[in-house]
Amino acid sequence: MKGNLAALAAGALFALGLVISGMTRPEKVIGFLNVREWDASLALVMGGAIGVHAVLLRLIGRRSAPVFAPAFKPAPAELIGGRLLAGSTIFGIGWGLAGYCPGPAIVAAGGLNVKAVVFVAAMTVGMYVYRKLHAKP
Amino acid sequence: MHNFTPVPALIGGVLIGLAASLVLLTHGRRAGISGLWAGLFHPRARDRTFRASFLAGLVVAGLASRLFAPELLGQAQGGLGRMLVAGLLVGYGTQLGGGCTSGHGVCGISHFELRSVVATLTFILAGVLTVLALRALS
Numbered sequence: 001m002k003g004n005l006a007a008l009a010a011g012a013l014f015a016l017g018l019v020i021s022g023m024t025r026p027e028k029v030i031g032f033l034n035v036r037e038w039d040a041s042l043a044l045v046m047g048g049a050i051g052v053h054a055v056l057l058r059l060i061g062r063r064s065a066p067v068f069a070p071a072f073k074p075a076p077a078e079l080i081g082g083r084l085l086a087g088s089t090i091f092g093i094g095w096g097l098a099g100y101c102p103g104p105a106i107v108a109a110g111g112l113n114v115k116a117v118v119f120v121a122a123m124t125v126g127m128y129v130y131r132k133l134h135a136k137p
Numbered sequence: 138m139h140n141f142t143p144v145p146a147l148i149g150g151v152l153i154g155l156a157a158s159l160v161l162l163t164h165g166r167r168a169g170i171s172g173l174w175a176g177l178f179h180p181r182a183r184d185r186t187f188r189a190s191f192l193a194g195l196v197v198a199g200l201a202s203r204l205f206a207p208e209l210l211g212q213a214q215g216g217l218g219r220m221l222v223a224g225l226l227v228g229y230g231t232q233l234g235g236g237c238t239s240g241h242g243v244c245g246i247s248h249f250e251l252r253s254v255v256a257t258l259t260f261i262l263a264g265v266l267t268v269l270a271l272r273a274l275s
Contacts, residue, residue: 003163003164003187003190004186004187004190005190006159006163006164007160007163007164007187007190007191007194008190008191008193008194008197009159009194010156010157010159010160010163010168010191010194011156011190011191011192011193011194011195011197011198012194012195012197012198013152013155013156013159013194014152014153014156014157014168014170014191014194014195014239015194015195015197015198015199015202016149016152016198017148017149017150017151017152017153017154017155017156018149018153019149019198019199019202019206019209019210020145020148020149020152020209021145021146021148021149021150021152021153022142022145022146022149022209022211023149024199024202024209024210024211025209025210025211025212026211026212026213026214027211027212027214028140028142028211030214030268031139031140033261033264033265033267033268034265034268034269034272035265035269036269036272037139038138038139039138039139039140039141039142040138040141040143041140041141041142041143041145041146042146044143044146044147044150045146045147045149045150045153046150046238046242046243046246047147047150048146048147048148048149048150048151048153048154049150049151049153049154049157049243049247050154050243050246050247051150051151051154052150052151052154052155052158053154053157053158053243053244053247054246054247054248054249056154056155056158056161056162057157057158057161057247057248060158060161060162063162065165066161066162066163066164066165067162067163067164068163068164069163069164069165069166071165072161072165072166073165073166073167075248075250076235076250076252078250078251078252079252080251080252080255083233083234083235084234084235084252084255084256084259085234085255085259086230086233086234087229087230087231087232087233087234087235087256088230088234088241088255088256088257088259088260088263089230089234089259089260089263090226090229090230090233090234090263091226091227091230091231091234091237091260091263092230092259092260092261092262092263092264092267093226093230093263093264093267094222094223094224094225094226094227094230095223095227095238095260095263095264095267096263096264096265096266096267096268096271097215097219097222097223097226097267097271098213098215098219098220098223098224098227099213099214100213100220100223100224100227101171101227101237101238101239102170102171102174102227102231102237102238102239103170103195103237103238103239105224105227106170106174106192106195106196106199107195107196107198107199107202107210108199108210108211109196109199110195110196110197110198110199110200110203111199111200111202111203111207111210112200112203113203113210113212113213114217115212115213115217115220116210116213116220118217118220118221118224119213119220119221119223119224119227120224121224122220122221122222122223122224122225122228123174123224123225123227123228124174124178124224124228125224125225125228126224126225126226126227126228126229126230126232127171127174127175127178127228127229127231127232128178128228129225129228129229130228130229130232130233131175131179131232134232134233
């Protein structure tokens with residue numbers, strides 16, 4: 001129960017960061033991707049998040065285990081190949097088309113923005129398609 | 138530079154970094170939102186209550202924003218057809234590429250993982266070219 005409350009609080013805090021920084025407004029994201037009239041705000045959002053998290057994760061890593069789970073989840077395999085490049089390219093095209101990536105889209109959909117609701121529904125279908133095409137037996 | 142808002146961007150970024158750290162401290166995992174969302178609909182996914190709780194936090198905060206500061210949610214350009222195509226690409230692409238702006242861009246880079254740096258540069262480049270193409274066409 002406490003673990004779920006902590007997760008809920010973390011989700012709300014994450015969303016608050018997205019909303020305050022302007023990342024739930026697709027025009028801010030498109031402004032970052034538009035190199036002709038560049039809005040660098042997104043770079044500072046990422047920089048701020050990485051600066052804080054890069055330090056804290058190393059302090060947290062000194063613990064033998066997380067508070068509400070038996071162990072830290074191991075890092076993903078360091079594979080750089082066609083899947084990483086193709087997947088990130090496809091994601092980037094969708095990101096540039098709508099100005100939404102998954103986090104801000106889910107927050108805006110929670111705020112009952114119709115376009116964000118449609119985006120999140122389609123995103124869920126896209127994930128389902130991936131699983132059907134690449135399902136491991 | 139157009140519409141640059143450095144102070145809210147930095148404050149929001151710090152909050153996102155704190156939230157990702159809270160997830161690591163309490164549950165020992167990364168706050169990669171595309172992966173958490175995909176797992177919610179995966180029949181064999183573990184930690185479904187953790188995923189649902191974290192994502193509920195996103196949704197509830199979105200609803201609160203709508204009630205108290207609706208202008209902060211903004212409005213996407215383009216119609217529902219564009220949202221449909223974009224959503225499909227983002228859903229499929231994040232699963233193939235193993236993450237999105239949060240999982241690769243924030244968590245992976247914070248762990249100094251080269252694959253996340255490569256993924257992040259790749260989706261930013263693809264996004265830049267897409268916006269350039271959209272502007273050229275319109």
